[in-house]
Amino acid sequence: MNKKFRLFDFFLKSLIWISGIFIFTVLISIIFFVFYKGLPSISWNFLITAPSELDGTIGILPMIINTVYIIVITLVISTPIGIFSAIYLNEYAGKNKLVKIIEFTTETLAGIPSIIYGLFGFAFFVVGLKLGYSILSGALTLTIMILPTIIRTVQEALKTVPNMYREGALGLGATKLHIIRTILVPSSIPGILTAIILSIGRIVGESAALIFTAGLGYSLPSGFFEHVKSTGATLTVQLYQYAIRGESLEIPFAIASILVIIVLIVNIATKVIAKSFNKER
């Protein structure tokens, strides 16, 4: 290697390191800042009560419950549809024009601002289907919003399954459906899990699409299933409401800390699950 080249190499390496350190520092600073501002305001009472003028409490229990409801309902609907669509696109559809159009549409949908999904959800689910401001309307809206992400991620996972597995199984007399069930889906589980984490991240972080659909309700559920039809703000929506009032930032930061913790737990849990899946094989 000549001197000029070595210098260039050194320069590039430094650049990579500096970028890495920069990202790491920014991330850690944000997390610490949020925790520093937020953690002191979190008390047991804060976690287990509802906001009430009468009792003088400002708890977030309803929002935690609403968030869990929306995550679960959205994933229950969108994950199977997303996986099936991805399998269809990748294994059955072939390479015709229609598929190209579907893929293009999916990509475009993934990039649309969430407020537009909110507007659509309001017009279609809340007003059109008369579901009202409800957790169900919110979850259905988010289902449409995250479907493109799930489809794309699962499709990428399916594409990485080597073709020779498909050939090998066909050579043994397996049908396409059998190969999908026994080889493709099991091999794509890490990708499916990634799709689920990405989705949870988007659901937890979403406010614009939910304000017009799930509404701003803050009461505790009256029943396990009834709650689906009642209005309910998620943690992020509640954070947004407190923040725009501009009174104090203590509660928004407390909620933010909880959100960060939830996202961390989800990420770690998924990594652990993915690892145990890989070990089995």
Next chain:
Amino acid sequence: MKMNNFKMQSKNLHLHYGENHVLKGINLGVRPNEITALIGPSGCGKSTFLKTLNRMNDLIDNVKIEGEVYFDDINIYDSKVDVYLLRKRVGMVFQKPNPFPMSIYDNICYGPKLHGVVKSKFDEIVEKSLKGAALWEETKDRLKKSALSLSGGQQQRLCIARALAINPEVLLMDEPTSALDPISTIKIEDLMSDLRKKYTVVIVTHNMQQAARISDRTAFFLMGDMVEFDETEKIFSMPKDKKTEDYITGRFG
């Protein structure tokens, strides 16, 4: 009625990929319990021909097949033929070892499970198949380990065992040793002379010495034609066609 004692036989078989005329009227009979080798330069159609024997070409877009291929006395291109059952009876080993990403045990059981064999027979099938592929001694203590942890040569023998597990009558091998080191190649060649006792084997190979060493009959393919087909000894000692002679003496290919 069995035809001429052939296990498999193609009659005037033509195959087109779109505009490409890949097989130009092949007439070839494979005798039972023999090893038939298909040799020829790249692109001569030998692998394509092999894949017509268990209809693996069906999966390719734009493929057009004319003529007949008989398996015993069934024309396998007849519309009534169950192609999945055909592939159970005519097994295949591919160029690159392709074990599934699961345990050694589950790889072997994949076929039996698929074809409805009861679970209680699995242990026996696994042992028998691995022994049949000369892999039992190396793997009997690690059957639950991932098949991907095996070496390339072991993986290929696992693929042979996987194919044997569903009791095929014919075994098609598409350059099974081309991705392997010399020692693994020898092991698989040794194995093949054993396989002949129970199965009918058709092997595509790039390696002429390999064809000479292991096969009973050899077919020489060139540009979609089958130039010559005879006992291996005759093909390699006194080929009738000038083109065959040129190829086996290394003048081209």
